[in-house]
Amino acid sequence: MGYKVEEINQKEIWEDFSLNSSPNTFLQSWNWGEFNTALGRKIWRLGLFENEKLIGICLLIKYPSRFGNYLYTPRGPIISWKNWKEFDYLFEKIKEIAKEEKAIFIKADPLLPAGETEYSEFKKRKFLSAETFIQVEDAWLLPLDRSEEELLADMRKTTRYLIRAEEKQDVTIEQSNKNEDAKAFVDLLYATATRKGFVNHPKEYYLKQFEILGAEDQEKIFISKKSGKTQAMAIISFYGEGACYLHGASLPAEKGSSVGYLLQWEAIKEAKRRGCKYYNFWGVVKDKHFHPGHPWYGFSLFKRGFGGYKYSYLRAQDYPLSSKYYIYRAAEKARRLLRRVQYGYWED
Numbered sequence: 001m002g003y004k005v006e007e008i009n010q011k012e013i014w015e016d017f018s019l020n021s022s023p024n025t026f027l028q029s030w031n032w033g034e035f036n037t038a039l040g041r042k043i044w045r046l047g048l049f050e051n052e053k054l055i056g057i058c059l060l061i062k063y064p065s066r067f068g069n070y071l072y073t074p075r076g077p078i079i080s081w082k083n084w085k086e087f088d089y090l091f092e093k094i095k096e097i098a099k100e101e102k103a104i105f106i107k108a109d110p111l112l113p114a115g116e117t118e119y120s121e122f123k124k125r126k127f128l129s130a131e132t133f134i135q136v137e138d139a140w141l142l143p144l145d146r147s148e149e150e151l152l153a154d155m156r157k158t159t160r161y162l163i164r165a166e167e168k169q170d171v172t173i174e175q176s177n178k179n180e181d182a183k184a185f186v187d188l189l190y191a192t193a194t195r196k197g198f199v200n201h202p203k204e205y206y207l208k209q210f211e212i213l214g215a216e217d218q219e220k221i222f223i224s225k226k227s228g229k230t231q232a233m234a235i236i237s238f239y240g241e242g243a244c245y246l247h248g249a250s251l252p253a254e255k256g257s258s259v260g261y262l263l264q265w266e267a268i269k270e271a272k273r274r275g276c277k278y279y280n281f282w283g284v285v286k287d288k289h290f291h292p293g294h295p296w297y298g299f300s301l302f303k304r305g306f307g308g309y310k311y312s313y314l315r316a317q318d319y320p321l322s323s324k325y326y327i328y329r330a331a332e333k334a335r336r337l338l339r340r341v342q343y344g345y346w347e348d
Contacts, residue, residue: 136283
C-alpha cells in the first residue's frame with residue numbers, strides 16, 4: 001500500500017474529513033487545535049494518505065509534566081481501525097516527532113470501546129494502559145433518533161416530572177454565544193466547585209475555549225433563569241454527529257424545586273434540531289461504584305435519568321519512550337491513592 005503521512009495546513013481539508021467520519025469528535029477538530037495553540041501548546045495536524053487519498057487524521061498535542069513532556073492525541077487518531085497497519089504507519093511518524101521533541105511517552109485514547117480485542121492490539125504494540133485518564137472512560141449517551149415524545153417517555157419518571165415542574169415554575173432557558181456570559185459562567189463554575197469540592201482548570205482555559213469554539217457556533221452557553229435570576233449554566237459542544245455536555249454550574253436548588261433539568265432538555269432538543277445522532281452527557285461513575293455513598297452518585301443519577309446507555313471507552317494507552325515515564329506513572333498512581341484517602345473512592 002502507498003501510505004504516507006503529511007501535515008495538513010488547510011482547515012477545509014481537515015474539517016471535511018473530520019465531519020464526514022463516524023464516529024467523530026470535537027477533540028480532533030481544527031478548532032480544538034486552535035484552542036490548544038492559544039493556550040501555548042505545540043500541535044501537529046497529521047494526515048494519513050493512501051495513494052494520495054486522505055484516510056486518517058491525528059491532532060497531536062505537546063503537554064508538559066513535572067517529569068518531562070509527552071505527546072497526546074485526544075480521542076485520536078481518527079482512522080477506520082479495521083486495518084491496524086494504518087495505525088502502525090501513522091504511529092511511526094508520531095514516534096519520530098516524539099523523539100525530536102524529547103517526549104518521555106505518547107498517550108492516545110481513541111474512540112474505541114473498552115474491549116478485549118482493542119486492549120490486546122495495543123498491548124502487542126507495547127502500550128500500557130494509563131494509570132489515570134484525561135477524557136472520560138464511562139460516558140452516558142442518549143440516541144436522538146426518536147421523537148421528543150418518545151425521548152420523554154423513556155426518561156426516569158422523576159426526571160420527566162422535574163422537567164415539567166420547572167416549566168410550570170416559569171423557568172426559562174436562554175442560549176448565548178456572548179463572551180461576557182462565558183465570564184459569568186466561569187464565576188458560577190468556580191463558586192460551584194468551591195461548594196462541591198471539585199477542581200477546575202484555570203479560568204483562561206474555559207474562556208479561551210469558548211472564544212474559539214463559540215465563534216463558529218460549535219459551543220453554546222445555556223442559561224437557566226427563574227424570575228430573571230440565573231440558576232444554572234452549561235456549556236454544550238455541537239460538532240458533527242454529537243452534542244456534548246462539557247461543563248455545568250449552578251446555584252443550590254431552593255427548597256421544593258430543582259435546577260438544571262429543563263436546561264438539559266432544551267440542550268437535547270437543540271441537538272436534535274442540529275441533526276446530531278446522540279447527546280453525550282460526558283462522564284458518569286462506573287457501575288460498581290454507582291451507590292449513594294459515592295461523591296459522583298448525584299450527578300451520575302441526574303444524567304442517567306434522561307434515558308440512554310453507558311458507553312465505556314478504551315482506557316488511555318501510553319507508549320513509554322524514556323525511563324522517566326515510569327517515574328511519571330508512579331506519581332500518577334500515588335495521586336490516585338491520595339484521592340482515595342481524601343474522598344473515599346477509587347477511579348477504577
